[in-house]
Every structure is written in structure tokens, then in C-alpha cells.
Amino acid sequence: VSTQSTWKQWYQRRVHGKQWYQRRVHGKQWYQRRVHGNIPKLDTFSPSDPFIVVSVQDPKTKRWTEAHTTEIVWDNHNADFVKRFTMQYIFEEVQMLRLDVLDADAKDANRRTGKAREAVTDFIGTFSCSLADLVTRRDKRMETRMKDRRGRVVHGANKQPSSLIIRTEEVNDCQDVVLLQLSGRGLPKMDLFGRADPFLQMYRATEDGRWAAVAKTEYHKRTYNPDWKPMLIKVQQLCNGDYNRPIMIRCFDWNANDAPDFMGEIETSLDQLLRADRPMVFKRRNNPRKTYGELIVRKKRLRQQHSFIDYIRAGLDIQLMVAVDFTASNGDPRDRGSLHFMGQHGQRFHQDNDYVQAIKAVGQVLEPYDSDNMIPCWGFGAKLAGQNAANHCFPLSLRNDDIELRGVQGIVDAYRQALPNLTLSGPTLLAQVMQTALSMSTEPFSSAHQHYTILLIITDGVINDKQASTDTIVHCTDYPMYSALIPLLPMYSALIPLLPMYSALIPLLPMYSALIPLL
Numbered sequence: 001v002s003t004q005s006t007w008k009q010w011y012q013r014r015v016h017g018k019q020w021y022q023r024r025v026h027g028k029q030w031y032q033r034r035v036h037g038n039i040p041k042l043d044t045f046s047p048s049d050p051f052i053v054v055s056v057q058d059p060k061t062k063r064w065t066e067a068h069t070t071e072i073v074w075d076n077h078n079a080d081f082v083k084r085f086t087m088q089y090i091f092e093e094v095q096m097l098r099l100d101v102l103d104a105d106a107k108d109a110n111r112r113t114g115k116a117r118e119a120v121t122d123f124i125g126t127f128s129c130s131l132a133d134l135v136t137r138r139d140k141r142m143e144t145r146m147k148d149r150r151g152r153v154v155h156g157a158n159k160q161p162s163s164l165i166i167r168t169e170e171v172n173d174c175q176d177v178v179l180l181q182l183s184g185r186g187l188p189k190m191d192l193f194g195r196a197d198p199f200l201q202m203y204r205a206t207e208d209g210r211w212a213a214v215a216k217t218e219y220h221k222r223t224y225n226p227d228w229k230p231m232l233i234k235v236q237q238l239c240n241g242d243y244n245r246p247i248m249i250r251c252f253d254w255n256a257n258d259a260p261d262f263m264g265e266i267e268t269s270l271d272q273l274l275r276a277d278r279p280m281v282f283k284r285r286n287n288p289r290k291t292y293g294e295l296i297v298r299k300k301r302l303r304q305q306h307s308f309i310d311y312i313r314a315g316l317d318i319q320l321m322v323a324v325d326f327t328a329s330n331g332d333p334r335d336r337g338s339l340h341f342m343g344q345h346g347q348r349f350h351q352d353n354d355y356v357q358a359i360k361a362v363g364q365v366l367e368p369y370d371s372d373n374m375i376p377c378w379g380f381g382a383k384l385a386g387q388n389a390a391n392h393c394f395p396l397s398l399r400n401d402d403i404e405l406r407g408v409q410g411i412v413d414a415y416r417q418a419l420p421n422l423t424l425s426g427p428t429l430l431a432q433v434m435q436t437a438l439s440m441s442t443e444p445f446s447s448a449h450q451h452y453t454i455l456l457i458i459t460d461g462v463i464n465d466k467q468a469s470t471d472t473i474v475h476c477t478d479y480p481m482y483s484a485l486i487p488l489l490p491m492y493s494a495l496i497p498l499l500p501m502y503s504a505l506i507p508l509l510p511m512y513s514a515l516i517p518l519l
Helices: 002-015 017-025 027-035 114-118 131-135 235-239 270-275 308-313 354-369 407-421 431-441 466-476 490-503 510-518
Strands: 050-057 064-069 096-104 121-130 141-145 163-167 177-185 198-205 211-216 231-234 246-253 261-269 294-303 317-325 374-380 404-406 451-459 481-487
Touching (some): 096 163, 121 131, 121 141, 177 198, 177 235, 198 235, 211 231, 235 270, 261 270, 270 294, 317 354, 317 431, 354 407, 354 481, 374 407, 374 431, 404 407, 431 451, 431 466, 466 481
Parallel strands (some): 317 374, 317 451
Antiparallel strands (some): 050 064, 177 231, 177 294, 198 211, 198 246, 246 261, 374 404
């Protein structure tokens, strides 16, 4: 065993001698990679699998809240994390951050929380600082040592102190995205008995003259001519909006239970990638005259992605529509436990019930974007006066010629006037009210007149026509319309005050409307 271990070490140095030589000669590059991690070895048969959890401290309660989590870098003591985080810097506040470095023992460890995460992770080290400490660094770079829970410096696998590098940069307001599909040809042989398993990692130049990882491809097994999947990357992430900013593309050979081997690198820019009409050559700094394969840009496409504010400034008109559930599953309005509770006799609507709270919470956010402030409103699932069957789409005003109501307060007033005159019934059918809203949202539009419809359906969460509702939602995706379902189940009632922070995202998420039946 001792002889085999010694031979294996000698063999690896001989076969991968160029990488070993490069690390030795180019000490600057080696140092940069080392200080990015140098974490302790916590796994018996392989290097550690680190990821970082970023927490923010509440200045009043001093409690820590998890804000961001990086990806897991498998089998690597010197991890370069690709995932980046955007935080708002507030000059007059002390914004404390804590970075906890953990070793993952499960593929979804970084997506778990609480005790479920503790069961599949090992604690490596931590570091705390204020956001101001990071922002005020002249080179926008902080290098610090990790400490354990007792405040002692953590030492890595090479017995040196474990270091952590944090880089900050002011975000440029760039909404563009770029689609890149890259291929490799003629990559070098790295393993004696097998082919390479190549993948790419992209870096952008930082203000301190170093490189920061920004994107990564998947690895392809046993090939020297990989065709990687297309990558859709934000230009802000790739080069912070500077198309001439240097970008480094490095190719690595993936290894199971070991750190990847360096194959070659290309220094370029986004502008050069978009104009590339011939293959680019991988090289190594220790032998710049020799080539180590080619990189081919098979597909490149730049797309300008407009923000919600851009659409509003260009004249987009948002039409808000509201539908209220009056089915019997909401409970008797005279019962205090009902979602439609009207209050005690003589004190009707002295307090807002769950439906009124939801209408105000979401409506007040979206109301300013409706140019005429006239909101079509319907009710469904109730028997009107003189009717024996439930009506699944009727004007909330109870007047067929008066579908539109003025503002959120007009909706609340009409709701309070209609509720005592309705008999709650059922079942809960959504398709008819969605089809009615769709018929009003399909009016012609041009570049000078653009409109987008948001149908807000407030219900107790029970749906009896799931298939018909799903088919209608799918049909709505062909039109500028989004259906938002607000379920007022008792378990969700405590979340009603939080609706405004989520409702602002409604116009931005039309692609999720097909998921509404799954809520």
C-alpha cells in the first residue's frame, strides 16, 4: 500500500507535470487560487465540497436572517464561487453580514434550511463584517481568515490559515442578456488511460487586477471535442455592462473526488466573442507558443431585456381586474370564523375581513399603474336575488351596466354593499370569470397603445374545475394577460399583510401563470 501510494503520487506529478510546473512558476496565480479557499479536508476519501450561506443582521433585533446561498463546488479546497449577490447599500445604516462556509454531504444541501441542512453539512468556518467595510475598500477586495465557532483561526489541508476573498463592485444598470454556445476542438490529453472530461469556467477582470468567476458550463465525459449547452448570461454578470472588459475563459478537466486539472485559457472580451468568426486558441502561460485546443463560438446572440419601468415609461397601460369568491366554502358571513365575516349586528364591517384586507393590500400596489383608475370587478359562486342557481360570473356592483369601479375604495364599497344581498353557494368554478376577463383584454394594440391585463382572483383556495381553469390559463398565455390567484386559506391569513411586497412582481411574471392551479 505504501509503495502504491508513492507511485501514484509520482505518476500524477509526471503526467500532470505542466500544471504542477505552472503553479510553481506562476506563484501569483497559485496564491490567488489558494486564498480563495484552502479549506480543511472534512471528507475521508475526497476533498471537501464547500458552499457559503450569507446572512444579514436585523439592526433592531440583532437576529440573523439567511439572505443568499452559493452553489456547491464539489471536491475542491480552493473554490471559486460563480453565483453573485446584489445588495442595496444604505449609507446611514450599519448593515452586518455573516458568511458561513459549510461542507455539503448531499446534492441539495445548499437548498435545505434549518435542521434538514444541519443533517447533511459540516461547519467549516465563518466571517462577519459590515457592508460598509466591503464597499470602502480601495481595491473593492477583502481577504480575511475564517474562524470557527470559538473564534479560533481555521487551518486548511496544507496547515495554512484558511482564507476567504470577497469582492464588491457597484452594479451597472444593464438589462442585456447574451446567449453563447461554445464548443471545444482538439483539447489536450490529460489522463493516461482515459479521455478528458472538459468544462469551461468564465471569469471577468476585477478592479484589483485579478479574475472573478462568473459562469460555468457542464462537463462532458470522455471527449476532446465537447459541444457545451447554450448559456444565457446577463451582461451585467459577465462584464458589468462593459463589452470591452477582459474576460478569461479557462478549460478544466473534471476529476471525480479530486480537484479539476487546468487544460488551457483564452483571454478575450464580450465584444470579441460577439464578433468571433474563427476559432480561438487555448494557451498556457508557461508555454505561450504552444496551443492546447480550440474554442469555437457556435452561437452568439445579444438581446436587450427591458425592465418593468421601461415598459411603463414607454406608455404601457396596466388594466387591473378583480374577481371575488362568494362560494359557501368561505363560511357563513355571520360567523366570526368566516373569511367573509361582516361583523356583529349593528356593527357591520367595523373591521376589515380577509377579503377586504387582500383587496387593499394588492390593489393599492397595482392601482397607480391603471391610467383611468377604472377596475372591472366580478363575483362568482353565489346566488343572486331571485335566482335558484349559482352564478359564476356577475358584476360586483350587481348592475350589468356597471362592471367597472373607481379605484380600490370603489371595490371595497361595492363588496360591502353586495355581500348582504348574496347567498353563498357553489361550486368554485374559475373558467367562466377568466374567459370573461380575457374577452375584455384582447382589444387591438399598437406601438402607440400597449396594454397588459392583470386578473386578480381572490378565493378560499378550493377549485372544482381544475382542468377547465388550466385550459383557460394556457389559452391566456397567447395574450397580454396574467392571472394571479390569492388563496385565503386560514393558514395563509397571517400572510395577508405581506402581499404588497409580492404583488409588485405580478406584472413581471406572466410565464408563471400556468402554475396557478398548483398553488
